[in-house]
Amino acid sequence: MTMLNFDFELLLPVLYQGALVTFGLILVSAPFGFLNGILIAVGRVYGNRFISTLCHGYVLFFKGCPLLLLLFIIYFGLPSIGITFTAFTSAVIGFILCNGAYNSEYLRGGIQSIPSGQMTAALSLGMSRNQAIRNVILPQALRRSLPGLSNEFIYLIKYSSLAYMITVVEITGAGKTFATKYFAFFEIFILIGLFYLGLVTIAGYVIGRVEKRIAIPGFGRK
Amino acid sequence: MMTDEIILRVEDIHKRYGENEVLKGVSFDVQRGETKVFIGPSGTGKSTLLRCINQLTVPDSGYIWLNGEEVTHAGPRINQYRQKIGMVFQNFNLFDHLTALGNVEIALLRVKKMNRQEARKKALMELEQVGLSDKVNSYPAELSGGQAQRLSIARALAMDPEVILFDEPTSSLDPELTREVLEVMRRLARNGMTMLIVTHEMGFALSVANEILFMEHGLIVEKGPPSEIPTSQNFTRTRQFLGSFQD
Incomplete structure (x- = not known):
């Protein structure tokens, strides 16, 4: 380790703290982004004209807005109209809004790929539309959307680094500060890159397991 | 098995698409x-008539009465009436993500709010009725067409x-598969189930x-009893239609 011009003992706690923040960002944003996606997708497909248009507008807006800009608006912009969030909260809000918009597109595709006879049959048994959506449509649509949703989750892992731009000291930010101090950009950024690679690999593995776990014989092969 | 009690009344139903x-x-x-059977040329x-009865298609005018209660214009109460009006579809419309048992159970659990054991017991009984006791844990994609349709009958019966x-x-x-489904339907008719059939x-x-x-x-x-079809004046057009069947 003689070629390193910094002390590894100093770096590790810094990266550890950053990694915790990164985990925090992801673990809070992902479930809410997922729920948000479901609500928007269901609203778009099954909502009345008003709800559906609203949800469509939501998707257009948040797909069209660069995430970094969105974070800037939430963290730096909103205080000027009296709405203030901490940096961490701002980042999480931005991620949920953006993640939800993309998730909803995959889910909408999933919902629309379910044959209309499924809803018809559910209604004919006396289910309300809501019951049919929850018990019949979504369980199938979610399975079909899983590849897209997992892609989006992996994006979330990586774009969580943007939180650094609004002062959240997650792992990229922590590393950057440290690297600047010791002028060791290459080593540290490579290290952080490996961290993300590890996370994404683990996520991919877990998603694969989930996909197998919920697979249904013959489903989706029509 | 037929009684004089009128259970369903269909009154002057109109429906137009454009x-x-x-x-x-x-x-x-x-x-x-x-058991009433509706026949006639396609289209x-x-x-559409069957779907108007349980309001899957809302008629433009006319009334449906089930046991003297109006089903048309029922608003959200339509879900209660639909429980009383089972439906079996040409394409089965089985819930692809659920096993045979799950297909029968789901409405018992979610609509009838039965507890798990009750629902399971009832579902297993219905599956036995249609001869699917050995397919309880199979998914729809693993069933033959005849089994799938018998499952959808069990789902409705539950x-x-x-x-x-x-x-x-x-x-x-x-x-061949048609025969096994018709056999189940024939038994239902014999046991006094009220049925409207398009076939x-x-x-x-x-x-x-x-x-x-x-x-x-x-x-x-x-319309009339089938025994009158060969001879009665009432069935001139039907005979012509059936004749074209046999050619």
């Missing part, structure tokens, strides 16, 4: 335990409906129906 008037005023009464509104609507239940099955299976229709209703261009043009 320029195309599919139903032009259809009326009939159904007595408890009766004459038979399936709700203890007052009447079951069959919308061309055997049209997507080969003759092109003439042999079955003639042997099982209490009444044959011949529909054409959105109207019931001829």
Whole structure:
């Protein structure tokens, strides 16, 4: 380790703290982004004209807005109209809004790929539309959307680094500060890159397991 | 098995899709335990008529009464009436993500709010009724067409409906599979289930129906007991239609 011009003992706690923040960002944003996606997708497909248009507008807006800009608006912009969030909260809000918009597109595709006879049959048994959506449509649509949703989750892992731009000291930010101090950009950024690679690999593995776990014989092969 | 009690009344149902008037005023009464079979050329509104009865298709005008209660204009109460009106579809429309057992159980759990054990017991009983006891844990994609349709009959039966609507239940099955489905339906009819059936299976229709209703261009043009078809004046057009069948 003689070629390193910094002390590894100093770096590790810094990266550890950053990694915790990164985990925090992801673990809070992902479930809410997922729920948000479901609500928007269901609203778009099954909502009345008003709800559906609203949800469509939501998707257009948040797909069209660069995430970094969105974070800037939430963290730096909103205080000027009296709405203030901490940096961490701002980042999480931005991620949920953006993640939800993309998730909803995959889910909408999933919902629309379910044959209309499924809803018809559910209604004919006396289910309300809501019951049919929850018990019949979504369980199938979610399975079909899983590849897209997992892609989006992996994006979330990586774009969580943007939180650094609004002062959240997650792992990229922590590393950057440290690297600047010791002028060791290459080593540290490579290290952080490996961290993300590890996370994404683990996520991919877990998603694969989930996909197998919920697979249904013959489903989706029509 | 037929009684005088009128369980379903269909009154002057009209339905139009744009320029195309599919139903032009259809009326009939159904007595408890009766089997009515609707026949006629394709595109004459038979399936639309069935879907109007449980309001899957909302008619433009006319009334449906189930046990003297109006089903049309029921608002959210329609879900209660639909429990009483079972339906079996040409394409089965089984819930692809659920096992055979799950398909039968789901409405018992979610709609009838039965507890797990009750629902399971009832579902297993219905599956046995249609001869699917050995397929309880199979998914729809693992079933033959005949098994799938028998499963969808079990799913409808589990709700203890007052009447079951069959919308061309055997049209997507080969003759062998058709037979096993018709066998189940025949048994239901014998046991006094009230059934409205749209089918092109003439042999079955003639042997099982209490009444044959011949529909054409959105109207019931001829009706009566099947025994009258060969001779009665009432069935001139039906005979012509069936003749073209046999050619």
